[in-house]
Amino acid sequence: xxxxxxxxxxxxxxxxxxxxxxxxxxxxxxxxxxxxxxxxxxxxxxxxxxxxxxxxxxxxxxxxxxxxxxxxxxxxxxxxxxxxxxxxxxxxxxxxxxxxxxxxxxxxxxxxxxxxxxxxxxxxxxxxxxxxxxxxxxxxxxxxxxxxxxxxxxxxxxxxxxxxxxxxxxxxxxxxxxxxxxxxxxxxxxxxxxxxxxxxxxxxxxxxxxxxxxxxxxxxxxxxxxxxxxxxxxxxxxxxxxxxxxxxxxxxxxxxxxxxxxxxxxxxxxxxxxxxxxxxxxxxxxxxxxxxxxxxxxxxxxxxxxxxxxxxxxxxxxxxxxxxxxxxxxxxxxxxxxxxxxxxxxxxxxxxxxxxxxxxxxxxxxxxxxxxxxxxxxxxxxxxxxxxxxxxxxxxxxxxxxxxxxxxxxxxxxxxxxxxxxxxxxxxxxxxxxxxxxxxxxxxxxxxxxxxxxxxxxxxxxxxxxxxxxxxxxxxxxxxxxxxxxxxxxxxxxxxxxxxxxxxxxxxxxxxxxxxxxxxx
Amino acid sequence: xxxxxxxxxxxxxxxxxxxxxxxxxxxxxxxxxxxxxxxxxxxxxxxxxxxxxxxxxxxxxxxxxxxxxxxxxxxxxxxxxxxxxxxxxxxxxxxxxxxxxxxxxxxxxxxxxxxxxxxxxxxxxxxxxxxxxxxxxxxxxxxxxxxxxxxxxxxxxxxxxxxxxxxxxxxxxxxxxxxxxxxxxxxxxxxxxxxxxxxxxxxxxxxxxxxxxxxxxxxxxxxxxxxxxxxxxxxxxxxxxxxxxxxxxxxxxxxxxxxxxxxxxxxxxxxxxxxxxxxxxxxxxx
Numbered sequence: 001x002x003x004x005x006x007x008x009x010x011x012x013x014x015x016x017x018x019x020x021x022x023x024x025x026x027x028x029x030x031x032x033x034x035x036x037x038x039x040x041x042x043x044x045x046x047x048x049x050x051x052x053x054x055x056x057x058x059x060x061x062x063x064x065x066x067x068x069x070x071x072x073x074x075x076x077x078x079x080x081x082x083x084x085x086x087x088x089x090x091x092x093x094x095x096x097x098x099x100x101x102x103x104x105x106x107x108x109x110x111x112x113x114x115x116x117x118x119x120x121x122x123x124x125x126x127x128x129x130x131x132x133x134x135x136x137x138x139x140x141x142x143x144x145x146x147x148x149x150x151x152x153x154x155x156x157x158x159x160x161x162x163x164x165x166x167x168x169x170x171x172x173x174x175x176x177x178x179x180x181x182x183x184x185x186x187x188x189x190x191x192x193x194x195x196x197x198x199x200x201x202x203x204x205x206x207x208x209x210x211x212x213x214x215x216x217x218x219x220x221x222x223x224x225x226x227x228x229x230x231x232x233x234x235x236x237x238x239x240x241x242x243x244x245x246x247x248x249x250x251x252x253x254x255x256x257x258x259x260x261x262x263x264x265x266x267x268x269x270x271x272x273x274x275x276x277x278x279x280x281x282x283x284x285x286x287x288x289x290x291x292x293x294x295x296x297x298x299x300x301x302x303x304x305x306x307x308x309x310x311x312x313x314x315x316x317x318x319x320x321x322x323x324x325x326x327x328x329x330x331x332x333x334x335x336x337x338x339x340x341x342x343x344x345x346x347x348x349x350x351x352x353x354x355x356x357x358x359x360x361x362x363x364x365x366x367x368x369x370x371x372x373x374x375x376x377x378x379x380x381x382x383x384x385x386x387x388x389x390x391x392x393x394x395x396x397x398x399x400x401x402x403x404x405x406x407x408x409x410x411x412x413x414x415x416x417x418x419x420x421x422x423x424x425x426x427x428x429x430x431x432x433x434x435x436x437x438x439x440x441x442x443x444x445x446x447x448x449x450x451x452x453x454x455x456x457x458x459x460x461x462x463x464x465x466x467x468x469x470x471x472x473x474x475x476x477x478x479x480x481x482x483x484x485x486x487x488x489x490x491x492x493x494x495x496x497x498x499x500x501x502x503x504x505x506x507x508x509x510x511x512x513x514x515x516x517x518x519x520x521x
Numbered sequence: 522x523x524x525x526x527x528x529x530x531x532x533x534x535x536x537x538x539x540x541x542x543x544x545x546x547x548x549x550x551x552x553x554x555x556x557x558x559x560x561x562x563x564x565x566x567x568x569x570x571x572x573x574x575x576x577x578x579x580x581x582x583x584x585x586x587x588x589x590x591x592x593x594x595x596x597x598x599x600x601x602x603x604x605x606x607x608x609x610x611x612x613x614x615x616x617x618x619x620x621x622x623x624x625x626x627x628x629x630x631x632x633x634x635x636x637x638x639x640x641x642x643x644x645x646x647x648x649x650x651x652x653x654x655x656x657x658x659x660x661x662x663x664x665x666x667x668x669x670x671x672x673x674x675x676x677x678x679x680x681x682x683x684x685x686x687x688x689x690x691x692x693x694x695x696x697x698x699x700x701x702x703x704x705x706x707x708x709x710x711x712x713x714x715x716x717x718x719x720x721x722x723x724x725x726x727x728x729x730x731x732x733x734x735x736x737x738x739x740x741x742x743x744x745x746x747x748x749x750x751x752x753x754x755x756x757x758x759x760x761x762x763x764x765x766x767x768x769x770x771x772x773x774x775x776x777x778x779x780x781x782x783x784x785x786x787x788x789x790x791x792x793x794x795x796x797x798x799x800x801x802x803x804x805x806x807x
Binding site: 075076077079080382385387388392393396397398 | 636640642644695698729730732733
């Protein structure tokens with residue numbers, strides 16, 4: 001490739017469409033499928049109506065969600081299309097109405113289930129990214145843009161809330177659903193730990209597998225205080241016999257030796273016994289039946305939630321969880337035996353970027369939950385006062401709108417993060433471009449974190465090696481390289497798995513047609 | 522305070538206020554400076570756990586306690602027994618906030634007003650005024666034997682009428698949990714006892730809303746506005762439903778501009794029958 005071609009490519013990367021491309025792609029994916037995914041996760045809103053004698057239960061079914069383009073509602077009640085410049089000048093929010101199919105369904109116990117009311121109703125307003133698919137200026141020519149008072153050179157990629165332009169900062173997180181092995185010290189001794197941030201539908205659970213100084217493996221996960229013996233846990237998950245447990249961890253003779261030590265120290269021998277012993281941990285002092293119920297619930301709910309999948313049996317998921325734990329155990333042992341090195345947290349393969357669409361998805365999820373709670377409350381109240389139940393009177397669209405706009409306006413995101421949205425830096429044109437392509441590490445700037453601030457070799461071609469602020473944020477705030485390409489999550493995991501299988505990837509022997517573990521190297 | 526007078530004390534010019542000072546736009550006199558900024562602290566530290574806001578929410582009439590309530594917050598740092606104790610305190614505290622049945626009714630009605638106002642996308646001051654109206658109705662003892670939902674809906678309807686941002690009765694009923702009868706009873710009672718300052722509704726109040734619902738151009742809407750003024754002057758709208766008259770004005774204007782609009786469509790947005798629309802249309806075109 002000669003110098004001319006290189007220049008052409010370089011210029012392409014600097015075109016208006018490319019500069020905020022990552023924001024557009026991410027937000028468009030959120031509008032296109034992310035919102036519907038969140039609604040489908042929720043699926044129904046249950047109510048307490050029907051708990052009393054002689055009352056028929058009521059629930060709400062959520063259907064298709066639809067966003068139109070930004071509109072403004074005037075005081076006289078008329079509704080018109082809104083363009084970004086008008087939103088900026090009038091200090092209003094550039095947001096589009098969101099509609100959702102909702103059906104109130106009554107009955108199910110004595111009577112047949114019947115639909116009381118079903119309509120598509122406005123559930124709130126979604127702030128729209130300037131320049132995205134649902135933006136009113138999408139596809140405009142330069143002349144048309146000038147006609148409506150827009151700057152044709154403006155890259156877009158930000159939101160307008162109450163007249164101020166806000167960018168959502170891309171944040172750099174540790175990759176979820178991956179096994180990271182590292183060494184740690186506990187009571188002065190070196191121990192080996194395998195960590196996984198298991199993430200599914202906005203729920204994040206840290207699972208730790210530790211090899212303590214006496215060589216015993218312990219696992220800790222949310223909802224269980226302290227840690228659980230590894231062998232007990234895999235037995236509870238259905239991996240019962242000694243031989244199978246050892247075989248699943250590794251065939252390496254030295255690791256087998258370590259595993260035998262663990263098995264010797266095992267408290268229980270059977271799956272039933274293991275679940276019982278887990279029950280005593282999670283619900284001590286309760287009745288035995290409740291303990292068992294609680295133990296099963298904890299295993300299915302809080303342990304490695306990312307291994308759950310639509311349409312896969314609870315049984316298969318459990319055995320998958322057991323295999324996954326075995327992989328974590330293997331990582332610990334290998335690290336102890338110096339067969340591998342500790343994983344590098346700063347390696348870019350172990351990082352994932354949360355762009356505006358992902359952030360909006362988190363926001364929409366909590367906003368929808370809040371709306372659901374409100375709908376439940378309104379329904380129960382309407383029912384208590386013997387009112388006719390109708391979709392339009394139980395949905396208060398302010399609830400969702402408020403929850404979506406407020407975090408963007410203030411930067412206080414769900415999950416307690418602050419400074420997620422920032423006022424677009426309009427000092428000069430380059431300032432805007434730089435700001436849209438900035439990314440932030442969630443690490444605290446008041447702590448040293450020397451390794452995290454260092455330039456890492458894997459940032460080559462992705463992150464600009466020189467553009468970073470001086471002072472406390474040095475190395476924590478970074479900027480994308482000019483030719484950076486951001487890949488996106490696949491829309492359909494099932495399809496990806498089939499594709500991988502066709503290319504010759506083999507699943508774990510013993511389980512066919514079920515899922516493949518994510519690669520963890 | 523000088524800022525509230527709106528004109529310059531020196532030259533009676535127009536005053537212009539920004540974040541920190543009030544200046545006369547004509548002579549440049551600085552009328553007021555160093556205003557107290559009640560907004561949040563502009564600095565934010567990511568690691569700061571304290572709320573940087575310096576003041577609480579403003580007073581509002583749309584809450585039974587005028588927005589002066591104290592709430593017991595939540596903390597994730599509290600664990601076990603202490604956490605349960607805080608939950609109990611919170612519950613007791615919530616119970617003490619509503620002392621009487623009348624207060625409970627007021628809370629319920631204000632909530633209901635909020636629902637209606639939100640559903641109709643009305644501005645916030647309408648909500649405040651509707652709440653004040655409801656309170657005076659309650660103080661007069663009009664609620665006895667009538668429905669709360671009806672009063673809440675009627676308060677919003679009446680406030681809209683007095684603020685000349687009228688909504689039609691079917692529109693309000695569609696957004697409220699009240700039935701037509703409940704609303705009528707409540708509105709009549711308020712009108713009788715409180716002497717609401719409502720005159721006949723001018724058809725132009727409906728024009729903008731109907732025009733945008735029917736997707737009509739600005740020019741058509743402007744022409745319809747002229748027609749509405751003529752209707753009022755000539756007394757054509759005497760004894761007619763103002764929303765029907767508004768629809769007729771829009772229909773007439775649309776016909777003049779050769780727009781594609783049927784009588785049924787126009788009548789539909791106004792919740793009237795095409796017959797109502799037609800009679801005004803004939804009077805207008807004669």
